[in-house]
Amino acid sequence: MRAVPWSRVRVITAGLAVAGLGVVGCGKDSTGPDSSGNNAAPTADFTSACSSLTCSFTDLSNDTDGQVTKFAWDFGDGQRSTDRNPGHTFGTGGDFSVKLTVTDNLAGQGSRTKTVTVAVAPTGAPTADFSVSCSSLDCTFHDLSADADGTVVAWAWDFGDGTTSSVQNPPVHHYDAAARSLFTAKLTATDNAGLSSSKTVEFPVSPAATLQCEDAPGTGNFASCDLVLDGDASVTVALQGRSCDAHGDTFQITAPVAETLFTDGCYAPEAGSSFQLNGGAVFTAGTHLKAQVISGATNQVTAPALHVSGAYPTWTLAFDDGSVGGASEPDFDDLVITVTANPGP
Numbered sequence: 001m002r003a004v005p006w007s008r009v010r011v012i013t014a015g016l017a018v019a020g021l022g023v024v025g026c027g028k029d030s031t032g033p034d035s036s037g038n039n040a041a042p043t044a045d046f047t048s049a050c051s052s053l054t055c056s057f058t059d060l061s062n063d064t065d066g067q068v069t070k071f072a073w074d075f076g077d078g079q080r081s082t083d084r085n086p087g088h089t090f091g092t093g094g095d096f097s098v099k100l101t102v103t104d105n106l107a108g109q110g111s112r113t114k115t116v117t118v119a120v121a122p123t124g125a126p127t128a129d130f131s132v133s134c135s136s137l138d139c140t141f142h143d144l145s146a147d148a149d150g151t152v153v154a155w156a157w158d159f160g161d162g163t164t165s166s167v168q169n170p171p172v173h174h175y176d177a178a179a180r181s182l183f184t185a186k187l188t189a190t191d192n193a194g195l196s197s198s199k200t201v202e203f204p205v206s207p208a209a210t211l212q213c214e215d216a217p218g219t220g221n222f223a224s225c226d227l228v229l230d231g232d233a234s235v236t237v238a239l240q241g242r243s244c245d246a247h248g249d250t251f252q253i254t255a256p257v258a259e260t261l262f263t264d265g266c267y268a269p270e271a272g273s274s275f276q277l278n279g280g281a282v283f284t285a286g287t288h289l290k291a292q293v294i295s296g297a298t299n300q301v302t303a304p305a306l307h308v309s310g311a312y313p314t315w316t317l318a319f320d321d322g323s324v325g326g327a328s329e330p331d332f333d334d335l336v337i338t339v340t341a342n343p344g345p
Helices: none
Strands: 010-013 016-019 046-051 054-059 068-074 087-089 094-104 109-118 130-135 138-143 152-158 181-191 196-205 209-214 222-228 233-242 250-255 259-262 274-276 288-294 305-311 314-320 335-343
Touching: 046 094, 046 109, 054 068, 054 094, 054 109, 130 181, 130 196, 138 152, 138 181, 209 314, 222 305, 233 250, 288 305, 288 335
Parallel strands: 209 305
Antiparallel strands: 010 016, 010 222, 046 054, 046 196, 054 087, 068 094, 094 109, 130 138, 152 181, 181 196, 209 222, 209 288, 222 288, 233 274, 233 335, 250 259, 250 288, 305 314, 314 335
């Protein structure tokens, strides 16, 4: 794609016409301090999943200018771990302050503390268990509970957003979140003897990543934008490349027509595949194109994002799915997509 002078680009940003959008820097692969020698400290974060006294912890830490290299967990009961994603069994029920301290490749540190609550299940109680999978803000919960000496007869779900359900496998649940958010869902399973146990799982959800353009060359500040056709044209969308392993990355055109072009972008279609929007129909000059990508990454450390570079008639969309795949995330190379306007007759 050729670079286009700032004065010749036309997009719509945050509802206002902006004269100009230069080629956007769509990420970085720095593994050291900036030009002034400053090293950004890593951001520590994690989720937990607990059943009875046993918890598993999943690291969601990130370092924007390097890589997290060390993990130090303090479980609040005198026990520690240096594993990235440890499991831990507490000796008694109660509330515990679990702290994760992470260190990056230049010795910068960041910490996060969360309260984890565990409880002893009664002898003979069922084992509450479930899975959760999310596509954008829509999550599917599936009961996996079992009872060795009886039958599970009741299910009490708390989705962590003020809503509940008593259905064994509830309908797809929608979370109302404007940005990446963490929710904690809880299932309490009760058996035919009236005994109960619970499991809690904390997990991230994020809205679909929509088009974002830099507000001026080199600022690094991005705002919502549309792609605007300067003349009558058909539109070709092509998957140029990918560097990701999540299942479920879904690319959708949302205006002027609604089309889902692929649903598993890290694996299919082949890189280089192209699509004719709306069957190759010609759109009139002034048409606004909107698009989004739903991230399939399950452990998102940042909000998925879709950055735009280029200008009419060809734009490049660089997608980051929010997960950590190496040093310096986000790197905006998970999916690289071009949108090309083909002048009509």
